Amino acid sequence: MPxxxxxxxxxxxxxxxxxxxxxxxxPARTLTHARILLKADEAEGxxxxxxxxxxxxxxxxxxxxxxxxxRFLKDGLxxxxxxxHPERQWERKLDGEQEAHxxxxxxxxxxxxxxxxxxxxxxxxxxxxxxxxxVSYETIRRTLKRxxxxxx
Numbered sequence: 001m002p003x004x005x006x007x008x009x010x011x012x013x014x015x016x017x018x019x020x021x022x023x024x025x026x027p028a029r030t031l032t033h034a035r036i037l038l039k040a041d042e043a044e045g046x047x048x049x050x051x052x053x054x055x056x057x058x059x060x061x062x063x064x065x066x067x068x069x070x071r072f073l074k075d076g077l078x079x080x081x082x083x084x085h086p087e088r089q090w091e092r093k094l095d096g097e098q099e100a101h102x103x104x105x106x107x108x109x110x111x112x113x114x115x116x117x118x119x120x121x122x123x124x125x126x127x128x129x130x131x132x133x134x135v136s137y138e139t140i141r142r143t144l145k146r147x148x149x150x151x152x
Contacts, residue, residue, distance in 0.1 A: 105125060106122055
């Protein structure tokens with residue numbers, strides 16, 4: 001069993017967390033992390049709670065408690081309270097103009113010999129018309145799913 005990280009909150013940090021919980025207007029995850037930190041606090045005169053006891057009381061997993069403890073010790077109070085942002089930023093495959101061409105094409109008459117457009121046909125036609133150099137049918141599917149257009 002991994003050894004738990006000892007948390008000692010300053011009176012200011014403790015007051016901040018208690019105020020945060022009392023206001024009740026922040027996201028539930030943030031409030032849960034605040035409660036975890038308050039229960040994990042081993043400052044002088046405070047009862048020592050095990051990860052298992054905190055997990056049972058707050059109905060969260062023990063790994064969550066360990067992650068909150070570690071994030072507090074490594075990066076501070078704000079990092080422990082709030083969700084970390086993804087490191088990778090995803091680029092859009094199609095810009096607004098390309099999406100407009102794509103949706104217009106999807107709403108147009110299907111090719112001869114076909115009852116309706118398939119995702120692969122739409123992707124091939126977008127490349128053939130020169131709107132994009134390459135595009136996968138999965139990108140076409142996601143764009144259509146996200147929009148409110150109908151192929152029918």
